[in-house]
Structures are given as structure tokens and as C-alpha cells.
Amino acid sequence: MERFIFFISLFLFSIEASTCDLPEGEKIKVGCSYECNFFYRFRINLTALQMGYPVEFVNLNDHKNIKEALKEVDGILLPGGADIDPRYYMDSISPELREYTKRHLHLVNYSREGKERDPFEFLLVKNYSEDDSFKNLPMLGICRGMQMMSVAQGIPLYLDIKTELGIKNRYNRFDKVNISPLSESLMQNLFKDESLMGFKLHHQGIRVPYFSQHQSSYPLVRVTAFSNKEKIAEAIEYIHRPAIGLQFHPERSFSSTSKPILRWFLKKACEKKVSYKGKK
Numbered sequence: 424m425e426r427f428i429f430f431i432s433l434f435l436f437s438i439e440a441s442t443c444d445l446p447e448g449e450k451i452k453v454g455c456s457y458e459c460n461f462f463y464r465f466r467i468n469l470t471a472l473q474m475g476y477p478v479e480f481v482n483l484n485d486h487k488n489i490k491e492a493l494k495e496v497d498g499i500l501l502p503g504g505a506d507i508d509p510r511y512y513m514d515s516i517s518p519e520l521r522e523y524t525k526r527h528l529h530l531v532n533y534s535r536e537g538k539e540r541d542p543f544e545f546l547l548v549k550n551y552s553e554d555d556s557f558k559n560l561p562m563l564g565i566c567r568g569m570q571m572m573s574v575a576q577g578i579p580l581y582l583d584i585k586t587e588l589g590i591k592n593r594y595n596r597f598d599k600v601n602i603s604p605l606s607e608s609l610m611q612n613l614f615k616d617e618s619l620m621g622f623k624l625h626h627q628g629i630r631v632p633y634f635s636q637h638q639s640s641y642p643l644v645r646v647t648a649f650s651n652k653e654k655i656a657e658a659i660e661y662i663h664r665p666a667i668g669l670q671f672h673p674e675r676s677f678s679s680t681s682k683p684i685l686r687w688f689l690k691k692a693c694e695k696k697v698s699y700k701g702k703k
Contacts, residue, residue, distance in 0.1 A: 442690065443690050443693035443694050443697060444693075444697070445475070445476055445477075445693050445696070445697070446696075446697070449477075449696065450476075450477045450478060450479045451471060451476050451477070451478045451479070451497050451498065451689060451692045451693060451696065452478075452479050452480075452481050452495065452496045452497045452498075452692075452696075453467060453478055453479070453480050453481065453496065453497070453498050453499075453500055453692065454481045454482075454483040454492065454493070454495070454496030454498065454499050454500065455480055455481065455482055455483060455500050455502060456483050456484065456499065456500070456501045456502070456540070456543065456544050456547055456568070457484065457501075457502055457504060457536075457540050457544070458482070458502070459480055459500060459502055460502070462672075462674040462675055463500065463502055463565075463674050464480060465674075466673070466674040466681055466685060467500075467674075467685055467688075467689070470681070470682060470685040470686055470689060471689055474686065474689055474690070476689055476693060478689075481495065481496055483496070483499070483547065484543055489543075489546055489547050489550050490550055490554065492547075493547070493550065493551060493557055493560065494556075496560075497560070497561075497692035497693070497695050497696045498560065498561045498562070498563070498688055498689070498691065498692035498695070499547075499551065499560065499561070499562040499563070500562075500563050500565070500568070500688075501544060501548070501562065501563070501564040501565065501567070501568025501569075501571055501572065501668075502565055502566075502567070502568055503565050503566030503567045503568065503624060503625070503672060504536055504537075504540065504566070504567045505532070505534045505536040505537035505540060505567065506531050506532045506533065506534065506537050506567075506627060507537065507541055507567065507570055507571060507574055507580065507627075508531070508533070508537060508538075508541050509524050509528065509531060509579075509580070509582070511541060511545050511574050511575075512574045512577055512578065512579050512580070513525075515577030515578075515579075516577075516579045516633070517633075517637075520579060520630075520633060524579070524582065527582050527586075528582075530582035530583040530586055531582055532626075540567075544571050545571065545574065545575055548562075548571055548572055548575035549575050551664070551666075552575060552576070552643065552661065552663075552664065557664070558663070558664060559665065559691075559694070559695045559698060559699075560664075560665070560695055561665040561666065561687075561688055561691035561692055561695065562661075562664065562665070562666035562667075563666075563667060563668075563669075563684070563688045564666070564667070564668035564669065565668075565669055565672055565673065565674070566624060566625050566669070566670060566671075566672060567625075568668060568669075569629075569658075569659060569668025569669055569670050570627060570628065570629070570668075570670075572644075572659060572661070572666065572668040573629050573644065573659060573668065576641050576643060576644050577640065577641065578629055578630070578633075578634055578641055578644065579629075579630045579633055580627045580628060580629060580630055581627050581628050581629075581630050582627065583626055583627065584625075584626050584627065584628060584655070585626065588651075588654050588655075590651055590654065592625070592626035593623035593624065593625050593626070593655070594623070594624060594625075594626070595622075595623075595624060596622075596623050597620045597621065597622055597623065597676075598620070598621055598623050598650040598651065598655075598657075598671065599618055599619075599620060599650060600618060600619050600620070600621045600648050600649070600650050600657045600658070600671060601617065601618045601648060601649055601650065601653075601657075602614060602616075602617055602618065602619075602647065602648045602658075603646065603647050603648060603649065604617075605645065605647055608645075608647045608660065609647065609660050609667055609687070610647040610648050610658050610660070610667075611647070613683040613684060613687055614683060619676075619679065619680045620676065620677060620680060621650075621657065621669070621670075621671025621672070621673070621676050621680055622671055622672045622675040622676045623670070623671055623672070624672055624675075625670065628655050628656060628670055629646065629656040629659070629670075631646070631649075631653065631654060631655070631656050634646065634656070642662075643661055643662055643663050644659055644660070644661060644662070645659065645660055645662060646658065646659050647659065647660050650670075650671075655670065656670060657669065657670045657671055658670070665691045667684070667687075669684065673685065
């Protein structure tokens with residue numbers, strides 16, 4: 424018991440100052456597009472406690488009206504999970520890639536979870552991206568979440584990394600993530616070093632060569648980090664929203680990787696709440 428009290432005391436005295444003061448009695452409401460499991464809740468709560476923020480998790484899928492659901496939260500979390508059905512980006516790609524994709528649908532892991540999440544999350548991200556009333560609402564997409572942020576902009580995915588790239592699928596492993604030397608990149612601002620280690624759990628990802636060749640078709644998206652000799656996109660950013668998608672899992676990575684990202688997300692959520700309260 425004495426050891427437990429010691430560690431709790433040590434943690435409480437390590438509360439860090441934040442540049443956003445949350446009004447007394449208020450909570451940061453994090454809207455999860457799907458169930459936020461233990462890892463997400465633990466790492467977000469831990470970071471929030473260090474910043475002095477109480478957090479409440481809200482299941483966005485409980486609401487029938489997507490826009491009303493988004494108005495109730497201070498930040499959006501798109502967690503990892505099942506494969507996305509290629510039909511959500513099939514009409515946005517070239518005829519050649521469309522035919523290739525149709526011939527290789529057996530590489531997609533179709534699931535009940537994906538069938539449930541795809542239509543809701545696709546519309547959620549589209550509404551978020553297109554409605555300016557959400558321009559101050561932060562979004563954090565993780566693994567599948569980053570892929571959905573891409574698909575909602577018409578960007579296609581690799582169906583299976585091992586089959587198409589000739590490297591092992593990224594299951595339960597750490598990869599070195601290299602931050603692109605872009606000016607005004609959020610990833611550059613969050614991390615002092617040029618690289619970080621991220622925990623991986625996926626077999627799909629942004630189809631990087633196609634994105635690069637058709638980049639003018641995706642003016643709202645930029646890729647700001649890569650791994651595996653730039654074969655795998657590890658971070659995307661929306662240029663018109665406070666939104667970042669990560670192919671790696673910060674909630675399962677080292678604190679040096681997770682902390683800057685989660686602090687940014689919670690700070691932006693606090694700023695959104697304070698701004699919204701000030702307009703009332």
C-alpha cells in the first residue's frame with residue numbers, strides 16, 4: 424500500500440502545465456466512432472490527468488444524426504480495427520486500378536465489424552471534412568482510422584502489404600517511422616527528432632505510389648511520415664482541419680511517441696470547448 428501511495432503521489436506532482444485552461448467543472452468529451460478499448464482509454468486518461476483535464480468518452484455511433492453527434496464532442500477518435508470495404512473508394516480511382524482491385528478482393532478481410540463501421544465512419548469523416556462548423560474540432564485517426572480519413576477523400580488502399588509490397592504484414596511489431604521534411608508539418612512540430620518508433624498492427628495502408636501520382640486530386644491531404652523505405656505511409660494531415668491520421672498505434676507505443684500526439688489532441692479539444700463556450 425505504501426508503494427502504491429508513493430507512485431500515486433509521484434504522478435500527481437508531475438502534472439504538467441497546459442496552454443489551455445479548461446473551465447472548472449467541465450470535461451473534455453472524446454467522441455469514439457467505435458468502441459474505444461482499454462488501451463485508448465488508459466493512455467488518453469493518463470495524458471489528460473497529467474494535463475489536469477477530466478475526460479468523458481462518448482460513443483458517437485449511439486446517435487442517429489451524425490452532425491448532432493459531432494456537435495456534442497470536443498474531439499473525434501477513429502480507432503483501429505477491421506478492413507474497409509474497397510467499394511468506398513472504388514468510384515474515385517482509375518479504371519485500371521479499379522479492375523485490379525476487383526480481381527483481388529479476396530485479399531480483403533471482410534468482417535461484421537467492418538460492415539457496421541464502414542457506412543457510419545465514412546459519412547462521419549465526410550461530414551467533418553465538408554462542414555465548416557467543425558473546422559475547430561480535432562480528429563485523431565489510428566490505423567483503420569487513418570485509412571478511413573484517406574478513403575473519405577477518395578484515396579485507395581493496398582489490399583495486402585505482404586502480397587503487394589513483398590514485405591511482412593505489420594502485425595505486433597515496431598517500425599521506425601521517418602518524418603517527412605515538410606514545412607509546417609504537424610508531425611515536425613510534435614517531434615524534435617526526425618524519427619520515432621511506432622507499434623504496428625495492420626496489413627493494409629495508403630496506396631503510396633497512386634497517391635503520389637494523383638496528389639493534385641487530394642488537395643486537402645498530405646502524407647507527413649513514412650516507414651519501410653517510404654513504402655508505407657505512417658501519417659496524414661488534413662490541411663483544412665486540426666486532423667491527423669496515424670498508421671501506427673500511439674496508444675500501444677512508447678510514451679515518447681504517444682505523449683506528444685495525445686497532448687496535441689487533448690489541447691486542441693480543450694481549445695475547441697473554450698472557444699465554443701465563449702460564443703454562447
